[in-house]
Amino acid sequence: MSSPLLQLKDITVSFEGFxxxxxxxxxxxxxxxxxxxxxxxxxxxxxxxxxxGKVRPTNGDVIFKEQSLIGKRExxxxxxxxxxxxQSPRVFENxxxxxxxxxxxxxxxxxxxxxxxxxxxxQIDRISQLMNIINLNSRATSLAGSLSHGQKQWLxxxxxxxxxxxxxxxxxxxxxxxxxxxxxxxxxxxxLSGENTVLVIxxxxxxxxxxxxxVTVLHQGQVLCEGSMETVQNDPKVxxxxxxxxxxxxx
Amino acid sequence: MNxxxxxxxxxxxxxxxxxxxxxxAAPAVLPVFRLNLLGRYLSLAIVALGxxxxxxxxxxxxxxxxxxxxxxxxxxxxxxxxxxAFEFPNGIPEFFGLxxxxxxxxxxxxxxxxxxxxIAIWLIPSLVAGVLGFLVxxxxxxxxxxxxxxxxxxxxxxxxxxxxxxxxxxxxxxKTDVTLLFGQMVGSDVVQRWFFWISAVxxxxxxxxxxxxxxxxxxxxxxxxxxxxxxxxxxxxxxxIFKTIIFAIAGGLAGISGALYTVQSGIVSPQFxxxxxxxxxxIWVAVGGRGTLLGAILGAVVIxxxxxxxxxxxxxxxxxxxxxxxxxVVTALPEGVxxxxxxxxxxxxxxxVGFSRNIATYPKLEIADREDMKV
Numbered sequence: 001m002s003s004p005l006l007q008l009k010d011i012t013v014s015f016e017g018f019x020x021x022x023x024x025x026x027x028x029x030x031x032x033x034x035x036x037x038x039x040x041x042x043x044x045x046x047x048x049x050x051x052x053g054k055v056r057p058t059n060g061d062v063i064f065k066e067q068s069l070i071g072k073r074e075x076x077x078x079x080x081x082x083x084x085x086x087q088s089p090r091v092f093e094n095x096x097x098x099x100x101x102x103x104x105x106x107x108x109x110x111x112x113x114x115x116x117x118x119x120x121x122x123q124i125d126r127i128s129q130l131m132n133i134i135n136l137n138s139r140a141t142s143l144a145g146s147l148s149h150g151q152k153q154w155l156x157x158x159x160x161x162x163x164x165x166x167x168x169x170x171x172x173x174x175x176x177x178x179x180x181x182x183x184x185x186x187x188x189x190x191x192l193s194g195e196n197t198v199l200v201i202x203x204x205x206x207x208x209x210x211x212x213x214x215v216t217v218l219h220q221g222q223v224l225c226e227g228s229m230e231t232v233q234n235d236p237k238v239x240x241x242x243x244x245x246x247x248x249x250x251x
Numbered sequence: 252m253n254x255x256x257x258x259x260x261x262x263x264x265x266x267x268x269x270x271x272x273x274x275x276a277a278p279a280v281l282p283v284f285r286l287n288l289l290g291r292y293l294s295l296a297i298v299a300l301g302x303x304x305x306x307x308x309x310x311x312x313x314x315x316x317x318x319x320x321x322x323x324x325x326x327x328x329x330x331x332x333x334x335x336a337f338e339f340p341n342g343i344p345e346f347f348g349l350x351x352x353x354x355x356x357x358x359x360x361x362x363x364x365x366x367x368x369x370i371a372i373w374l375i376p377s378l379v380a381g382v383l384g385f386l387v388x389x390x391x392x393x394x395x396x397x398x399x400x401x402x403x404x405x406x407x408x409x410x411x412x413x414x415x416x417x418x419x420x421x422x423x424x425x426k427t428d429v430t431l432l433f434g435q436m437v438g439s440d441v442v443q444r445w446f447f448w449i450s451a452v453x454x455x456x457x458x459x460x461x462x463x464x465x466x467x468x469x470x471x472x473x474x475x476x477x478x479x480x481x482x483x484x485x486x487x488x489x490x491x492i493f494k495t496i497i498f499a500i501a502g503g504l505a506g507i508s509g510a511l512y513t514v515q516s517g518i519v520s521p522q523f524x525x526x527x528x529x530x531x532x533x534i535w536v537a538v539g540g541r542g543t544l545l546g547a548i549l550g551a552v553v554i555x556x557x558x559x560x561x562x563x564x565x566x567x568x569x570x571x572x573x574x575x576x577x578x579x580v581v582t583a584l585p586e587g588v589x590x591x592x593x594x595x596x597x598x599x600x601x602x603x604v605g606f607s608r609n610i611a612t613y614p615k616l617e618i619a620d621r622e623d624m625k626v
Contacts, residue, residue: 052485054481073484073489074481074484074485075484075485075486075487075488075489075490078484078485078486078487079487083485084485086482086485090479090481090482091479091482092471092474092475092478092479092482093478093479094474094477094478095471095474095475095478099468099471102468102471103468103471103472103475103486103488104486106468109486109487109488109489110492111469111492111493111496114467114468114469114472115464115467115468115469118467119468159486163486163487
């Protein structure tokens with residue numbers, strides 16, 4: 001296969017002595033769909049923070065499209081082609097659905113073009129396309145703050161796609177969604193991979209299973225195991241730290 | 252949504268008709284003393300527009316707009332002082348004589364030029380705001396820390412200006428009413444009438460300009476920064492640049508406002524940089540309606556006019572009324588008076604007290620109006 005799109009090399013993040021990530025290595029091939037799971041506190045969100053420039057690692061390097069992301073600011077990394085969806089839906093609540101998407105698809109993202117220029121036909125088409133995918137065409141002029149939780153999740157995913165990133169980082173996209181919405185989201189993410197590279201973080205097992213993708217298990221800031229859902233589920237270490245837990249939670 | 256936008260546009264239009272009618276009628280109806288007060292308050296509306304841009308839209312609560320307001324005032328006053336300095340010893344403004352200064356300080360020199368002064372009035376405050384803003388925003392100082400920092404800067408500037416007798420007459424400030432402009436005394440009725448007209452026209456231009464800034468995606472970015480700055484970053488925008496630009500624009504508007512206020516009140520002094528005055532600017536916008544622009548204008552003009560009327564009748568009571576007004580708005584009308592009206596506040600109130608029936612909310616009618624609901 002060609003060279004990896006994203007590569008994390010020996011990433012260590014230390015918060016005043018507490019190691020959130022420890023010598024983490026991971027690489028993603030272009031077009032891949034990858035799921036990352038792990039119990040609470042395993043470092044899943046920190047791992048996204050490092051890639052997107054929110055947290056600077058104590059040690060190690062992040063290579064994206066053959067250049068290092070270390071020390072680059074968030075908006076630069078976003079412009080390089082990494083889009084991120086947050087754990088709880090974060091959309092601009094006081095803007096309409098349409099305007100949210102318009103900000104996501106705008107190029108270039110600089111003050112003067114935004115002040116003087118207008119959206120181009122191509123971008124307007126793209127916005128209606130995106131609204132069709134997430135089924136919010138009839139709500140185009142509604143404020144994003146008035147949408148339901150699930151609709152906000154989808155709007156945020158649509159904004160992400162609208163940025164045309166090469167790599168989509170998706171943090172718990174199905175938290176708080178109904179079963180039906182979860183299924184639809186899984187299908188949506190699967191349809192995005194291939195053209196885009198998608199990395200999904202979650203701990204909803206049903207959802208991960210439906211994604212039908214390679215899985216990386218994080219535990220205490222390290223990669224515990226990697227492989228298909230089958231392999232991972234049968235790994236004794238994984239069962240011990242993670243898959244054993246849902247049984248207890250049921251009580 | 253479309254309907255409420257139409258209502259909002261109608262309300263704005265009606266308010267504008269009233270404002271423009273009032274502006275045209277005022278010189279005929281009001282004595283010069285009152286006209287001059289109105290002109291001053293119109294000029295304050297310009298600084299309020301800037302506060303609305305940075306606070307109402309972008310969520311940056313600046314308690315230091317007095318800095319830029321005063322800088323604009325000083326730029327205007329320095330030109331006027333130089334323009335009438337020929338009659339004094341050494342050909343420099345009179346106050347220098349009090350401190351034994353014989354040579355004009357270097358930074359006064361360019362203010363001999365009216366064109367330089369006209370540009371400096373908005374450019375200098377704007378640059379100061381831009382530099383200050385950039386340093387603060389780049390270090391991601393936000394929220395209450397930003398507010399405290401702007402207030403601290405205000406105090407720094409106040410002390411700086413207050414202590415410089417030999418350079419800018421310190422605490423006494425610079426008088427403009429006895430200076431000359433086109434051979435006329437600035438404090439005279441004729442010139443004051445002119446300044447009233449200039450203030451009125453500039454308020455309208457400042458409003459058009461602000462409206463243009465926020466009309467489309469640039470304005471949406473400002474609102475997005477207020478809603479969720481981190482999300483803006485991860486969407487690929489650099490919030491620092493946008494915040495710096497809008498803060499510089501607000502600074503420039505404050506400068507224009509300060510210059511107009513100075514020539515109409517007859518003096519600029521460090522009193523323009525006291526803490527309460529900058530807080531009042533925020534109150535005008537809060538009461539008028541954050542994020543509405545027109546509300547900022549109404550808030551500045553109506554509150555200040557009320558202030559002067561109340562203070563004449565009951566000298567000590569204004570502070571209580573202003574405090575009460577602010578509490579009322581914060582608790583009962585968080586969107587300000589205009590925001591409340593735009594969201595159908597009056598109609599809802601009439602419905603509540605039983606004067607009117609809320610016909611427009613019949614679900615059938617609304618559905619029939621909506622394009623997407625048609626089968």
